[in-house]
Amino acid sequence: MNIILENQRSVSAANADTAVFARVIREAGVKNFLDMGTGTGYIAIYLAKHGIPVAACDLSAAAVDLARKNVRRNGVTVPVYQSDMFSNLKGTFESVGFNVPFSLGCKAFLPEGLKAALRRVSWINDYLVWHIPPAILAQRETMISRFLRESVPFLDKSGRIFLLLYRPEIEFVAREGSRFGFEFSPREAVELGPRNMVVAQLRRGTQ
Numbered sequence: 186m187n188i189i190l191e192n193q194r195s196v197s198a199a200n201a202d203t204a205v206f207a208r209v210i211r212e213a214g215v216k217n218f219l220d221m222g223t224g225t226g227y228i229a230i231y232l233a234k235h236g237i238p239v240a241a242c243d244l245s246a247a248a249v250d251l252a253r254k255n256v257r258r259n260g261v262t263v264p265v266y267q268s269d270m271f272s273n274l275k276g277t278f279e280s281v282g283f284n285v286p287f288s289l290g291c292k293a294f295l296p297e298g299l300k301a302a303l304r305r306v307s308w309i310n311d312y313l314v315w316h317i318p319p320a321i322l323a324q325r326e327t328m329i330s331r332f333l334r335e336s337v338p339f340l341d342k343s344g345r346i347f348l349l350l351y352r353p354e355i356e357f358v359a360r361e362g363s364r365f366g367f368e369f370s371p372r373e374a375v376e377l378g379p380r381n382m383v384v385a386q387l388r389r390g391t392q
Contacts, residue, residue, distance in 0.1 A: 186234055190225050190255050196248045197286070199227035205377050206284060206349045207231040209384045215280040215345070221332070222283055223265065226252030233261035240278070242268040271335045278339060282347040283332055285325050326357055333365045337389070346387040350374075355383060362387045 192198045207228045210218065215237060220229040223241035229252070233239045241263055243249050249267045256263045268274050329348065336346060346367065350358060355371045362369045367387040374383040 186231065188227060188230055188234070189258050190227060190230075191251065191258065192225060193247060193251050196245065196251050197224050199225050202349065202377055202382055203227050203284060204231075206282070206347070206384055209375050210280070210282055210347050211235050211237070213280075213345070213347070213386060217279045219274070219278040219281040219339070221270070221281055222248075222286060223252045224248050224284075226255040226263065226265065228282060228284070229263045229265070230256060230259045230261055233263050234259065240264050240266070240274075242266040242274060244269050270332060271339050274339060276339070277341050278344060279341050280345045280347065281336055281340065282349075283329075284349040285329060285332075322351075322353065325351075325354065326361075329354070329358060330361050333361055333367065333387075337365055340389050342389065344389045346385075346389075348385045348387070350383050350385055352381050352383055355385065358385055358387070366390045 190199060204227070208231075210228070211232060215232070217238040218229075218232055218240075220226075220232075220239060220241040223229050223243045225248075226241060229239045229241040233256075241252055242265065243252065244267070246267055249265055252263075252265045256265060266273055329350075333346070340346070346362075348358060355374055359369050359371050366389060368390045369385060369387040371385075374385050376383055
């Protein structure tokens with residue numbers, strides 16, 4: 186499938202992991218989908234091209250603008266909202282996906298442009314995938330916990346969550362998901378080839 190993307194220095198580019206994440210979501214048979222933290226809009230565009238109703242959002246105004254341009258460029262219909270998590274969203278979704286951002290540190294020390302440039306240096310990305318600093322894991326866990334908590338009112342009764350994670354985060358997600366009424370077994374996580382990453386699918390429980 187041909188997806189044409191414009192990139193921007195201040196927005197994380199889609200990579201091979203993004204493409205696999207999108208494929209796993211499609212193959213799971215989602216009925217409609219919210220792409221949280223859409224970035225370039227790749228996942229939303231990919232699913233829309235497969236006929237799945239999609240909405241997308243991002244905290245970054247630059248990402249929202251870029252995703253809207255890429256949506257138009259690819260001839261699909263995807264509403265893209267600027268929203269801090271779910272704060273500016275309405276309605277419910279059968280499925281929500283979140284490719285959790287990899288924070289490269291405090292904005293006060295690393296401007297967005299520099300962080301974006303570092304993300305594009307392949308050996309730095311490859312190293313960090315296997316050697317994740319504890320401070321970054323802690324930041325991501327805080328973000329994941331907030332996402333799970335805030336997602337509940339926006340999911341259908343038997344809705345699903347898809348998360349792109351690092352392997353060390355699986356047990357945390359299982360525990361945290363249980364706190365907010367999600368069902369997930371770490372054994373069900375989908376491995377992303379040789380990289381230290383997995384896709385976790387959490388289903389809203391009946392409780």
